[in-house]
Amino acid sequence: MREAGMDEKKSPACEEFEPRLMLFAAGELDASQVVDLNDHLQHCTGCSLALTQQQEVLALLTARHAEPDAALLASCRAGLEDSLDQQEERSWLRRTIGALLPASWISPQPAWSAALLVLIGFSVGMLGPRLLRNAGGKGGTDSSVASNHATGVVPGGVTADPAFASSPTAGLSSLDMRTASVAGINVFPAEDNQPPQVQLQLNARQPYTVRGTVNDDDVKQMLMYILHNNQRFDPDVRLDAVDLLRMRNNDPDVRSALCQAVHTDHNAAVRLKALEALNGAEPQDIIRQTLLDALVDDQNPGVRVEAINALRDMAAKGQVDADDHLLAVLRERMTKDPSTYIRLQSAEVIRDLGPRQKF
Amino acid sequence: MGMSVALDIEARQAAAAKVAEEQALVRKAQAGDRLAFEALVRRFDREVLRLALNLVHRPEDARDIYQESFLRVYKNLHRFRFECSFYTWLYRIVTNVALDHLRRRTSRREDQAPVPEDAEGGTRDFFDRQPEQRAGANPERNLLGQELGEQIASALNRLSPRERMVFEMKHYQGLKLRAIGDMLGTSEETVKNSLFRATRKLRASLESMR
Numbered sequence: 001m002r003e004a005g006m007d008e009k010k011s012p013a014c015e016e017f018e019p020r021l022m023l024f025a026a027g028e029l030d031a032s033q034v035v036d037l038n039d040h041l042q043h044c045t046g047c048s049l050a051l052t053q054q055q056e057v058l059a060l061l062t063a064r065h066a067e068p069d070a071a072l073l074a075s076c077r078a079g080l081e082d083s084l085d086q087q088e089e090r091s092w093l094r095r096t097i098g099a100l101l102p103a104s105w106i107s108p109q110p111a112w113s114a115a116l117l118v119l120i121g122f123s124v125g126m127l128g129p130r131l132l133r134n135a136g137g138k139g140g141t142d143s144s145v146a147s148n149h150a151t152g153v154v155p156g157g158v159t160a161d162p163a164f165a166s167s168p169t170a171g172l173s174s175l176d177m178r179t180a181s182v183a184g185i186n187v188f189p190a191e192d193n194q195p196p197q198v199q200l201q202l203n204a205r206q207p208y209t210v211r212g213t214v215n216d217d218d219v220k221q222m223l224m225y226i227l228h229n230n231q232r233f234d235p236d237v238r239l240d241a242v243d244l245l246r247m248r249n250n251d252p253d254v255r256s257a258l259c260q261a262v263h264t265d266h267n268a269a270v271r272l273k274a275l276e277a278l279n280g281a282e283p284q285d286i287i288r289q290t291l292l293d294a295l296v297d298d299q300n301p302g303v304r305v306e307a308i309n310a311l312r313d314m315a316a317k318g319q320v321d322a323d324d325h326l327l328a329v330l331r332e333r334m335t336k337d338p339s340t341y342i343r344l345q346s347a348e349v350i351r352d353l354g355p356r357q358k359f
Numbered sequence: 360m361g362m363s364v365a366l367d368i369e370a371r372q373a374a375a376a377k378v379a380e381e382q383a384l385v386r387k388a389q390a391g392d393r394l395a396f397e398a399l400v401r402r403f404d405r406e407v408l409r410l411a412l413n414l415v416h417r418p419e420d421a422r423d424i425y426q427e428s429f430l431r432v433y434k435n436l437h438r439f440r441f442e443c444s445f446y447t448w449l450y451r452i453v454t455n456v457a458l459d460h461l462r463r464r465t466s467r468r469e470d471q472a473p474v475p476e477d478a479e480g481g482t483r484d485f486f487d488r489q490p491e492q493r494a495g496a497n498p499e500r501n502l503l504g505q506e507l508g509e510q511i512a513s514a515l516n517r518l519s520p521r522e523r524m525v526f527e528m529k530h531y532q533g534l535k536l537r538a539i540g541d542m543l544g545t546s547e548e549t550v551k552n553s554l555f556r557a558t559r560k561l562r563a564s565l566e567s568m569r
């Protein structure tokens with residue numbers, strides 16, 4: 001169809017009315033302007049045609065106008081809900097982190113914030129250990145733990161600086177105990193059948209030295225602590241601890257620690273050494289049960305051999321009662337243990353225990 | 360006469376109640392009430408989606424605009440100070456998102472042509488896929504309807520994003536020029552000029568179709 005002819009016949013009046021045609025079609029003309037426009041349209045065919053064209057174009061576009069279908073709307077809503085869920089999770093995390101790290105303050109003032117962080121770090125470094133030690137050391141009295149930063153090593157004695165006088169068990173704070181590592185255990189033989197001197201060097205926040213004999217409770221506690229927390233200390237240190245504690249294997253606490261080492265230590269050498277350390281201790285149910293457990297459960301044949309040897313020693317000395325449980329275990333080992341030696345020794349123990357049993 | 364005045368008063372009261380209810384919902388949503396926010400979304404989202412769909416013509420893009428708009432609303436709701444209606448504020452966000460989308464699309468050549476392919480390997484956009492009701496079941500008229508759709512899409516593509524937005528808001532959302540100006544952050548006069556340019560371009564493009 002031909003263009004409305006506005007270009008050819010455009011008069012100044014038509015040019016003035018052209019925008020009004022658009023506004024009229026859009027319903028944006030006020031009443032007085034509508035009257036003026038109608039007057040013009042009555043005698044201007046070009047503008048009338050232009051208006052008609054405009055209305056037809058609008059009708060055409062309106063007919064092709066799309067309405068979102070329900071499926072699209074539902075999918076948009078579902079997507080938005082998911083995004084909002086994620087948003088809420090993120091904002092919760094941000095709030096939590098924001099509460100811990102004042103990033104909003106730090107970012108705009110880097111110089112001041114760096115200075116503040118250095119100051120905070122310095123303060124924490126200076127005051128934190130003191131506060132912790134004061135808290136942990138309240139009530140601490142005698143101790144053989146000495147800080148090298150205080151007055152040096154005091155054999156079997158007391159820490160000179162009360163601020164550092166907490167227990168090793170007593171002498172170390174609980175934090176130190178949890179974090180200390182053992183740098184080494186030195187043993188100095190003593191004369192006249194006296195127990196050897198032991199020097200335990202600890203690396204905590206400050207180096208510590210625990211010194212004394214195994215008869216000193218602090219030394220004993222530290223050695224037992226090593227066995228109880230075997231996963232934190234090297235096997236060499238644990239072996240030394242077992243070796244030293246052997247001298248006190250009649251102490252119920254020590255006995256218990258050695259039995260625990262047999263049950264839980266991951267290193268077969270330590271378990272073996274702990275079994276050896278139990279040898280010669282007063283016969284106790286706990287020892288007998290530990291030996292039986294090692295005999296049945298330990299995967300290491302050397303440990304099982306040591307267990308059956310110890311049982312045989314005890315049986316030979318009449319230190320174990322031939323109860324049903326013991327006999328059942330021995331019979332089972334006698335038939336099932338992969339080690340010939342253990343099978344033979346199990347039979348020997350049964351024989352030693354008394355009258356021949358029916359198998 | 361008396362009857363019409365009474366109806367007018369009732370309509371005003373209903374409108375005022377609706378505004379009050381909407382403000383209460385906004386306040387609750389600002390306080391973190393997720394259900395209130397969702398109620399607000401459901402109140403306006405069909406219109407938002409319609410606007411988006413008719414601007415970008417592809418449901419996937421329309422969904423993106425919908426999603427981004429309401430997420431922006433959610434994140435910035437605390438900044439809404441009731442200085443305008445929530446509807447206006449919402450549309451400011453929606454139009455910004457949609458304009459960004461249109462501008463990005465204009466600047467990417469690969470996005471200029473409709474992407475989804477039909478069974479015959481041709482490209483058809485959402486409008487092309489809509490049933491041509493006027494064409495009925497007549498294949499010839501169907502073809503004509505398809506051609507018409509393509510020409511309309513082509514004509515609309517010749518508009519600038521802002522012209523497209525103004526035209527859409529005026530003729531399909533039925534908004535007043537002043538309201539459109541508020542939403543787009545511009546004057547009524549500027550909107551009027553945009554609409555004028557859009558109308559002229561469309562008339563010129565679709566001249567042969569009539």
